Amino acid sequence: MTDWQRIDAATSDLPAPLAAVDMAALTANADDLVRRAAGTPIRIATKSVRVRGLLEWALARPGFQGLMAYALPEAIWLVRNGATDVLVAYPTVDRDSLAHLRADPTLASAITVMVDDPEQLRLIASAPGAGQVRVCLDIDASLRLARSHLGVRRSPVHSVSQAVNAARAIVAEPATRLVGLMFYDAQIAGMPDTGADVRAMKAVSAHELRHRRPRIVEAVSRLCALDMVNAGGTGSIDVVADDPCLTEVAAGSGLFGPTLFDDYRDFTPQPAFAYALPVTRRPAPEIRTLFGGGYMASGEVSSTRQPTPVWPEGLRVLPREGVGEVQTPITGTAAAALRVGDRVWWRHPKAGEVCERFTSVHLVDVADDGEVRVASVPTYRGEGRCFG
Ligand SMILES: Cc1ncc(COP(=O)(O)O)c(C=O)c1O
Numbered sequence: 001m002t003d004w005q006r007i008d009a010a011t012s013d014l015p016a017p018l019a020a021v022d023m024a025a026l027t028a029n030a031d032d033l034v035r036r037a038a039g040t041p042i043r044i045a046t047k048s049v050r051v052r053g054l055l056e057w058a059l060a061r062p063g064f065q066g067l068m069a070y071a072l073p074e075a076i077w078l079v080r081n082g083a084t085d086v087l088v089a090y091p092t093v094d095r096d097s098l099a100h101l102r103a104d105p106t107l108a109s110a111i112t113v114m115v116d117d118p119e120q121l122r123l124i125a126s127a128p129g130a131g132q133v134r135v136c137l138d139i140d141a142s143l144r145l146a147r148s149h150l151g152v153r154r155s156p157v158h159s160v161s162q163a164v165n166a167a168r169a170i171v172a173e174p175a176t177r178l179v180g181l182m183f184y185d186a187q188i189a190g191m192p193d194t195g196a197d198v199r200a201m202k203a204v205s206a207h208e209l210r211h212r213r214p215r216i217v218e219a220v221s222r223l224c225a226l227d228m229v230n231a232g233g234t235g236s237i238d239v240v241a242d243d244p245c246l247t248e249v250a251a252g253s254g255l256f257g258p259t260l261f262d263d264y265r266d267f268t269p270q271p272a273f274a275y276a277l278p279v280t281r282r283p284a285p286e287i288r289t290l291f292g293g294g295y296m297a298s299g300e301v302s303s304t305r306q307p308t309p310v311w312p313e314g315l316r317v318l319p320r321e322g323v324g325e326v327q328t329p330i331t332g333t334a335a336a337a338l339r340v341g342d343r344v345w346w347r348h349p350k351a352g353e354v355c356e357r358f359t360s361v362h363l364v365d366v367a368d369d370g371e372v373r374v375a376s377v378p379t380y381r382g383e384g385r386c387f388g
Helices: 003-010 022-036 054-061 070-080 095-103 105-109 118-126 162-173 196-221 352-357
Strands: 018-022 042-045 064-069 086-088 109-114 133-140 143-145 147-148 176-184 226-233 250-252 275-284 287-293 309-310 327-331 343-347 360-366 373-378
Touching: 003 018, 003 275, 003 309, 003 360, 003 373, 018 352, 022 042, 022 250, 022 360, 042 054, 054 373, 064 070, 064 250, 070 086, 070 095, 070 105, 070 133, 095 105, 095 109, 095 118, 095 133, 095 250, 105 109, 105 133, 109 118, 109 176, 118 133, 118 162, 118 176, 133 162, 143 196, 143 309, 143 352, 147 162, 162 176, 162 196, 196 226, 226 275, 275 327, 327 343
Parallel strands: 018 360, 042 064, 042 250, 064 086, 086 109, 109 133, 133 176, 176 226, 226 250
Antiparallel strands: 018 275, 143 147, 275 287, 275 343, 287 327, 309 343, 360 373
16 A cells, blocks of 8 residues: 555545645654754744644654744744744734733743844834843845845845844844844755756855854854854755754754655655545546645745645646646546545645645554554644734
8 A cells, every 4th residue: 555545545534625644754754854953953943834733743852942933923822822932933023912022921031033124123122011022133044146146035134244233233222132043044945956056056055154154153142142043944954953053953844745845865755744635527538627726835936836646646737727726627647537526635845835725634643553543633724823
């Protein structure tokens, strides 16, 4: 039996569309992230999971420590549900949530917010409440070669002197306390190894960061004591983990193993997350139409952002329709044998994003005695939460 058949059989009584997690693959992926982090604690990127039960499952494993949330209201919700260490990786302008943070000492001690601009500092300082806000400075980890910028467009703080100036501004602001630095190397972590040119760019960028990061950490450490220096993502933890100036690495997608990580040369996560769509129509002998499916991934507009049918094997999306808003036609060698009510399994390009389409995920586990167990846990959506 292939894994897909096992997952399909284990969930056959459940109504589709449905999302499932193969716990054996999830466990193997978690272990591999820990191996690649080589002793450096992994902060879990929540956006790449969006299931609180699975965040707690991963946090309980040795090697994982702390959460990297994507929104301040999310971080507040996580702390109110027991989390004790949450870094919000992207700046916030949410005044209500900042007011909650400044008014509640439990939140203020557990949550760290991201900044890279004096205007964000002013916003934090203007929020009502007396509490000091823990702040992390986002350092632009992109590679700048001549006039080209390789990496994401986030923080303007790139050089040692820019970092020191930004840190001085935070230290001078009574409402904030600078506790961390973050260096997210998207051009390494988020870039599949599609050719020699990409490999070369990644090597140059890793080398540049290996020199710039410790200089920035050292210079900022002269102004204040840093609790955390974070870097990396699923695609780069082994590249950054042995840098002694880091206290932690970040990763999330590597748990679910989405298709965007199929083409990395140095590691291969197992597909741990998939979803099933039911066949509802037979418009032609060689075509079947499924319910749902239009879950394109975010990012640049390209076919790499389209989900992939993986089981039964030999199915593909029709290029002129793609994955549809409420229906998705598919074709291929396996299509003719599919009957109304059968299910087709899909993998998504990204990890947590597709959880916004499901209220629960079904965890499929094979016990030691061979018995297959299925437990269901709510996604963020299933808990009535939507953070954007
Ligand atoms: C700041 C930051 N750190 C780390 C990551 C890596 O996340 P993942 O491991 O899910 O790719 C991301 C992803 O976008 C990020 O924005």
